[in-house]
Amino acid sequence: MKICFKPRGERGSLTIFFSLALPVLVLFLGIMLDITRMKAASNILEEGLYGGLDSTLANYNKELRQEYGLFAVSSSEAEIFKDVLFYDLQDSVEIMNSEITYLDSLSEQNILKDQILEEMKITGLVNIGKDFLNQLKNFQNLGMSENLEGLGGSKEEVSQSVQEDVAKNVKNIKALEERQKAGEEGLEEEIKGLYEENKDLVILAEDVANGDYGDEFGEKEENEKGWAESLGRLEEAYGKDIFSKGDQVDDFLQNKEKITKTENILETGLLGIRDNLLLDEYILEHFENMSGLGAGEVEEIMYGDNYVVKTILEVFLWRLTLDGIGYFVLDPKSPPEPVSRLIYSAVAGGVTAIYDTAGMLLEKDFSVPLIHIEPQGFTPLEKIEFSYRNQLQLMLLLKSEEEKLEGVYKKIAEEYGSGLYTGIKGSATCRQKIIFLSFLPDGTKILDGYVEGGYFYVSKELTKSY
Amino acid sequence: MSREAISMLVKSLLRATKKEKGSLVLEGVVVIPAIIILLVGFMLFIRVFSTEVELRQRMESLSLEISNYYYTVEMLSARIVEGIPLQGIINQDEGIFKERILSGSTLDKDDLTVGIEISEDYVVITCYYELDFLLGQRYHLVERNKRRLWTL
Numbered sequence: 001m002k003i004c005f006k007p008r009g010e011r012g013s014l015t016i017f018f019s020l021a022l023p024v025l026v027l028f029l030g031i032m033l034d035i036t037r038m039k040a041a042s043n044i045l046e047e048g049l050y051g052g053l054d055s056t057l058a059n060y061n062k063e064l065r066q067e068y069g070l071f072a073v074s075s076s077e078a079e080i081f082k083d084v085l086f087y088d089l090q091d092s093v094e095i096m097n098s099e100i101t102y103l104d105s106l107s108e109q110n111i112l113k114d115q116i117l118e119e120m121k122i123t124g125l126v127n128i129g130k131d132f133l134n135q136l137k138n139f140q141n142l143g144m145s146e147n148l149e150g151l152g153g154s155k156e157e158v159s160q161s162v163q164e165d166v167a168k169n170v171k172n173i174k175a176l177e178e179r180q181k182a183g184e185e186g187l188e189e190e191i192k193g194l195y196e197e198n199k200d201l202v203i204l205a206e207d208v209a210n211g212d213y214g215d216e217f218g219e220k221e222e223n224e225k226g227w228a229e230s231l232g233r234l235e236e237a238y239g240k241d242i243f244s245k246g247d248q249v250d251d252f253l254q255n256k257e258k259i260t261k262t263e264n265i266l267e268t269g270l271l272g273i274r275d276n277l278l279l280d281e282y283i284l285e286h287f288e289n290m291s292g293l294g295a296g297e298v299e300e301i302m303y304g305d306n307y308v309v310k311t312i313l314e315v316f317l318w319r320l321t322l323d324g325i326g327y328f329v330l331d332p333k334s335p336p337e338p339v340s341r342l343i344y345s346a347v348a349g350g351v352t353a354i355y356d357t358a359g360m361l362l363e364k365d366f367s368v369p370l371i372h373i374e375p376q377g378f379t380p381l382e383k384i385e386f387s388y389r390n391q392l393q394l395m396l397l398l399k400s401e402e403e404k405l406e407g408v409y410k411k412i413a414e415e416y417g418s419g420l421y422t423g424i425k426g427s428a429t430c431r432q433k434i435i436f437l438s439f440l441p442d443g444t445k446i447l448d449g450y451v452e453g454g455y456f457y458v459s460k461e462l463t464k465s466y
Numbered sequence: 467m468s469r470e471a472i473s474m475l476v477k478s479l480l481r482a483t484k485k486e487k488g489s490l491v492l493e494g495v496v497v498i499p500a501i502i503i504l505l506v507g508f509m510l511f512i513r514v515f516s517t518e519v520e521l522r523q524r525m526e527s528l529s530l531e532i533s534n535y536y537y538t539v540e541m542l543s544a545r546i547v548e549g550i551p552l553q554g555i556i557n558q559d560e561g562i563f564k565e566r567i568l569s570g571s572t573l574d575k576d577d578l579t580v581g582i583e584i585s586e587d588y589v590v591i592t593c594y595y596e597l598d599f600l601l602g603q604r605y606h607l608v609e610r611n612k613r614r615l616w617t618l
Contacts, residue, residue: 022497029508036515043519047526055614058533059587062617080614087590087612 030436038447038456041432044092045460052085053426053464056100064416068286069119070112071466075102075419081426093430096457103423104465106412109405111422115466116282116408117275124281131390162201169198279404280396284389287411291388292364298392301407302399312357315391319356319372324349326371330379348374360388423465431455506600514605517573517597521609524567525591529613531566532582532589567593589613 059080060073081100089095104111173194180187287297296307303310327334328345335341356368369382376382396404412420438454440446449458564580567573573595581592591611599605 022500025501026504029504033508033511036512040515040519044522047522051526051529051611051613054530054533055588055612058614058616084612084614087610091608091610 027436034434034437034456035447037432038434038449038458041093041430041456042448042458042460044089045428045430045458046462048085048089049426049428049460049462050464051088052081052098052100053424053462055084056081056424056426057464057466061416061420064412064420068412069282070106070115070412072106072416072420072422073102073424074417075421076417081424085426085428089430093432096429096431098426098428101425101427102419102421103425103463104421106420106422107409107418109402109409112405112409113275113279113401115422116405117278120278120282120285123285124278127281127285128277131393134385166198166201169194169201173198276397276401279401280393283396283404283408284392287408289388289392290361291366293362294364297411298396301404301411302395304407312361314395315360315388316353316357318391318394319353319368320349322370323352323356323372326373326379326381327352330371330381331373360391423463425461425463427459427461429457429459431457510599513597514599514607517595518607518609520571520573521567521593521595521607522611524571524573525593525609525611528563528566529589529591529611532563532584532591533613533615563591584615587614587617589615 056077057073059077060071064070064072078100082098085098086095106112106115173191176187176191176194180191283298283301287301288295289298290296290308290311296311299307299311324345327348328341331345331348334344352372352374356372359366359368365387367385367387369376370384370386371379371381373379373382432455434440434451434454434456437446437451437456440451442452444451446456447458448460449456451457563582564575564578567580568575568578574597577596579594581594583590589612593607593609595607595609596604597607
């Protein structure tokens with residue numbers, strides 16, 4: 001029995017076939033195996049680097065985070081990276097070397113600024129909002145609330161208020177006209193002004209009386225008629241030229257380039273102010289000021305060395321300016337003669353400024369009137385409270401962003417050292433034994449590594465930052 | 467297969483060997499088994515390798531999750547007192563960790579043992595996996611992963 005028939009002359013062909021095919025097959029599988037292991041080594045190294053870098057960043061300075069809301073890792077703690085990297089890869093590949101480089105230092109102003117803005121984007125805006133509300137409350141205390149309410153109140157209230165004003169003006173006009181008839185000169189302008197004011201008030205009163213603000217929408221014709229009448233009254237009051245500027249407005253609107261440019265300038269300006277305000281709030285929130293004999297960190301950020309003298313002098317000058325102007329302009333006791341008035345304002349302003357400065361610096365949460373005139377009661381501006389914090393806000397706003405950021409970093413570096421970074425770059429080289437491709441000459445590049453001494457070497461670099 | 471049949475096959479092979487001068491022996495006895503062994507070996511390697519990769523990825527994902535969201539009871543209390551919103555809570559039960567590793571994977575639940583140690587700063591995961599190898603043999607895979615906790 002024959003299993004397989006082979007004609008004479010083809011004996012041994014199978015042996016030849018397999019002796020050729022088998023090594024090729026073995027080599028193919030071997031190459032596949034080695035390439036898979038090489039690729040795996042590369043991926044494992046990358047994973048290990050990621051784990052090492054993530055762990056290093058996880059060891060961030062928690063005190064700095066809690067105290068100042070900033071994220072940074074210290075350059076002195078590189079061991080974690082190696083520890084985690086070696087632990088993760090110990091069973092898979094042989095690590096030849098590893099290195100960690102710190103990037104994005106907090107000393108770089110754009111990085112520090114970004115972190116500060118991130119930290120203050122909520123609390124800073126809340127603080128600014130609170131300040132604004134407090135100032136509004138002060139305005140309410142001045143008795144302006146009734147006026148504000150009157151303007152925004154019911155139709156009847158507004159109408160009544162306007163009518164009263166008109167009646168008052170009419171009375172004044174009559175009085176002035178009588179004085180004019182009696183021979184008094186120079187009253188024309190005043191009378192004319194009152195007439196103009198009354199015209200505006202009459203228009204306002206009529207608009208309020210006739211206006212229908214949304215209760216009924218079905219009376220289109222009447223509304224149009226009303227608009228035409230209002231327009232007529234406006235032209236009557238202000239002249240026909242009032243709408244003649246329309247063409248110029250159109251021209252301007254067509255000039256899109258100008259508009260875009262203006263918008264850009266406006267946007268940049270507003271963003272700059274916003275950033276500055278948030279930066280100032282950060283400084284005031286996270287650093288102690290001199291008020292109540294505090295540490296004076298805020299002042300040191302602003303002025304550096306000799307900050308005590310510079311701060312006292314600047315606060316005094318601000319107070320002198322505000323109080324001095326108050327005495328000069330608003331104080332009824334001030335002498336009428338200009339030179340005497342100036343001397344009086346300087347002396348009284350100086351004394352009050354000393355009192356204000358001392359109070360704000362020596363006592364915590366001490367507030368002075370925005371314009372301080374003694375005795376009080378002559379100006380409503382006295383009711384606007386101005387604390388040392390407000391004073392610092394004003395002073396900080398006038399400082400450049402660079403100076404403030406430099407000062408903040410200096411204070412942080414004093415406390416936590418200068419090696420504070422927000423990013424890290426890790427690199428490592430590992431090797432994997434080659435089984436089938438070991439015949440490749442040294443230096444052969446394969447995948448993302450190279451072959452040397454029967455090993456596949458691969459190096460990887462990875463960057464991670466906050 | 468009967469004894470006679472086997473005997474006949476062996477005799478035929480021997481006769482053929484004399485006539486074919488060994489080529490068929492090479493083919494039938496050496497080459498084909500060699501190829502089979504090679505393919506089986508390659509498949510086993512792929513099986514072990516793919517299991518290892520899968521296990522590594524699952525562990526990496528779990529360690530990342532634990533390091534980002536793990537809070538001890540003390541930490542949780544502190545955060546609640548401070549009014550800081552909780553980002554997430556990781557249950558310390560190892561069964562849940564095991565479920566997380568197995569979730570969406572092709573790994574066998576009975577073959578996997580998960581060990582997790584969470585210290586003050588680190589989470590260390592060790593996974594043991596036994597997979598069927600050949601002829602009832604079991605291959606033991608051990609994978610380790612360490613990660614620092616992102617405590618707040």
